[in-house]
Amino acid sequence: MIRTIGSKTIYSMTELGRALFLLWRIIVNGRFVFVDRRLYARQMMIIGVQSLPLVLLIGAFTGAVSTWQSNYQFGSLVPAKYIGVATFKAVMVELGPVLCGLVLAGRVGSSLAAELGTMKISEQVDALVVFAIDPVRYLAAPRFFAGFIMVPVIVTISVCVAIFGGFAVGFLFLDLSAQTFFGEIPVWFKMKDVQIMLVKSITFGGLVCLIGTYVGLNTAGGAEGVGQATIRAFVYAAVLILITDYLLALLLF
Amino acid sequence: MIELVNIKKSFGEKPVLRNVNLTVEEGESVVIIGRSGSGKSVAFRHILRLIKPDEGRVYVEGRDISTLSRKGLYKVLENIGVLFQNSALWDSMNVFENIALALRRHKMCGGENGIRKRVYDCLDMVGLGMTGISGTGGVEIIGTRMPSELSGGMRKRVGLARAIAPNPAYMLYDEPTTGLDPIMSGIINRLIKRLNKELNVTSLTITHDMHSASTIADRIVLLHKGEFKDLGTPDEANSNDDPIVRQFIHGEDGPIHPVLTDHFEKVHVHHS
Ligand SMILES: Nc1ncnc2c1ncn2[C@@H]1O[C@H](COP(=O)(O)OP(=O)(O)O)[C@@H](O)[C@H]1O
Ligand SMILES: [Mg+2]
Numbered sequence: 202m203i204r205t206i207g208s209k210t211i212y213s214m215t216e217l218g219r220a221l222f223l224l225w226r227i228i229v230n231g232r233f234v235f236v237d238r239r240l241y242a243r244q245m246m247i248i249g250v251q252s253l254p255l256v257l258l259i260g261a262f263t264g265a266v267s268t269w270q271s272n273y274q275f276g277s278l279v280p281a282k283y284i285g286v287a288t289f290k291a292v293m294v295e296l297g298p299v300l301c302g303l304v305l306a307g308r309v310g311s312s313l314a315a316e317l318g319t320m321k322i323s324e325q326v327d328a329l330v331v332f333a334i335d336p337v338r339y340l341a342a343p344r345f346f347a348g349f350i351m352v353p354v355i356v357t358i359s360v361c362v363a364i365f366g367g368f369a370v371g372f373l374f375l376d377l378s379a380q381t382f383f384g385e386i387p388v389w390f391k392m393k394d395v396q397i398m399l400v401k402s403i404t405f406g407g408l409v410c411l412i413g414t415y416v417g418l419n420t421a422g423g424a425e426g427v428g429q430a431t432i433r434a435f436v437y438a439a440v441l442i443l444i445t446d447y448l449l450a451l452l453l454f
Numbered sequence: 455m456i457e458l459v460n461i462k463k464s465f466g467e468k469p470v471l472r473n474v475n476l477t478v479e480e481g482e483s484v485v486i487i488g489r490s491g492s493g494k495s496v497a498f499r500h501i502l503r504l505i506k507p508d509e510g511r512v513y514v515e516g517r518d519i520s521t522l523s524r525k526g527l528y529k530v531l532e533n534i535g536v537l538f539q540n541s542a543l544w545d546s547m548n549v550f551e552n553i554a555l556a557l558r559r560h561k562m563c564g565g566e567n568g569i570r571k572r573v574y575d576c577l578d579m580v581g582l583g584m585t586g587i588s589g590t591g592g593v594e595i596i597g598t599r600m601p602s603e604l605s606g607g608m609r610k611r612v613g614l615a616r617a618i619a620p621n622p623a624y625m626l627y628d629e630p631t632t633g634l635d636p637i638m639s640g641i642i643n644r645l646i647k648r649l650n651k652e653l654n655v656t657s658l659t660i661t662h663d664m665h666s667a668s669t670i671a672d673r674i675v676l677l678h679k680g681e682f683k684d685l686g687t688p689d690e691a692n693s694n695d696d697p698i699v700r701q702f703i704h705g706e707d708g709p710i711h712p713v714l715t716d717h718f719e720k721v722h723v724h725h726s
Contacts, residue, residue, distance in 0.1 A: 324542035332556040333528040
C-alpha cells in the first residue's frame, strides 16, 4: 500500500518534471515565433475556430444564469440596479475563466492530445526527428503559444457575451432597463478584475495546451493509447484548473 | 560509416537485441533479413537514437551518437534518409508538402522553384510520375493527394521520395518493396541500387524479399535470436548450408518453428 503510494508519487513527480522540461523547451523555442509565424497563426486559427461557437454559447448561458441567480439570491435585499454589477463581477473574475477553461480543456486540450498522440503512435513524430525537424519547435511551441494567446481572447469574448446574456434575461424576465442593468457597472468597474480575468485565462490556457501537448507527445499503446491520452489530457487539465483557480484566489484577492 | 557495437535491448522482460554488432562501410549496401518481430526495425531505431540501447554503442561517422547534444544529433540526422516500415507520412499534409517540408525547413534547393523541381524529380524517381504505370496522372496530381487517399504501396513510394529528397549520404530503408507489385519492386530496387552505386549513398535495407536483397546487397546479414550473423555476398548467402539460413533464404523446412517466434523468449505467438 505505502509502496504503491510511494511509487505513484515518484511517478507523478517524474511526470511533472518531464512536463516542466517540455515547458522549458517550448519557451526556448518560442524565439522562432517570427520565422515560424505561419505555424503559429494556423494554430491560433484552429483554436479559435474550434472553440468560439462553444464558448459563445457558454458565455450567453453563464451570463443568463448568473443574472437569474443574483436576482433569486438577493433580488429582495438589494436594489435591482446591482444585479448587473453582480453578474458582471461573477462572470469576469470567476465563471468566465473557469468555465471556459474547463470547456477548452475538453475541446482544445483533448484534441491536441488526440492529434499529437496519433502522430506519435504512427511514427509521424519520429519522422520529424529523423528529418532533423524538432517536434518541440515544429509541433509543441506553436500549439502552446497559440493557446496562451488565444484563450485570454476567447475568455474575454465569452465574458462580453455573458454580460449581454445576463442583460437579455434581466430585460426579458426581470423588467430591468439597460440603464438599470449597466448603469452601476462603470461605478464598480475595477481594473483589477480585468487583470484577474487575464491572469486566470492565460494560466488556464497555458495549462490546457501544455498538458494536451505533453500527454499527446507521450502517447503509447496504439489507438487505445490515443483514446486514453485524450481522456487524460482533459482530466489532468480540468483538475489543475480547479486547483490553480483556488491558488490564484489566495494569491490575488 | 555506421557501427553498432554490442547493442543489447529488452522491452520489459523481453529481450529483443541480445548482442548486435554491425559495421556498414562508406558506400556499402548492407541488407538485413530476419523474421518479422526479430527486432530489425528496433535495430534501425537505435541508429537514429529514437531508442537508446540498454548496453552498447552506436557510431555514425565515428561519433558516438549517445554523447551528442540535440543539435549535434540533428546535424547527424540531416545526413541520414529514412524510409519507415509504415511510411509514417505526415497525415495533415499532401504528398507535395510531405516531400517539401524538410527541404524548406533546412533551406535546401535554393528556394521554392528549386524545391518544386526536386519534389517532382523525386516523385518521378519512385515511379509516381509516369501516367499509366502508376495510374496517377502525373506528378502534379499525385502531389496534391493526401496520404490517406493513397494505397499502401503508393504511401511507401512517397515515403521513399521524401527520404531521398534531401540527398542524404546514408539511407535506411525499412522494407522498401513490401506491398509493391513486381514491376514497382523492380523500379524501387534499381533506384536503391543506383543511389548506392552512382551517388555513393551508403545504404542499409531491411527486407523479406530475397530477390530484392540479391539485387541491392553488397552484403547480407541475418538477424536471428537477437544477433546479426554475416552471410556475406548474396551469392555466398545463397550457397550457405546452415539449415537456419537455408530456411530463411529458400523457405525450406528447417529448425525454426513457424508459429512461435524464433526466440529465446517463452511463448509469444506472432500476429504480424
Ligand atoms: N516500443 C516498443 N515497446 C515494446 N516492445 C517493442 C517496442 N518496439 C518493438 N517492440 C518489440 O520488439 C520486437 C521487434 O520488433 P521489430 O523491430 O518491429 O520487428 P521487425 O524485425 O519485424 O522489424 C517485437 O516483438 C515488438 O513487439
Ligand atoms: Mg520491422
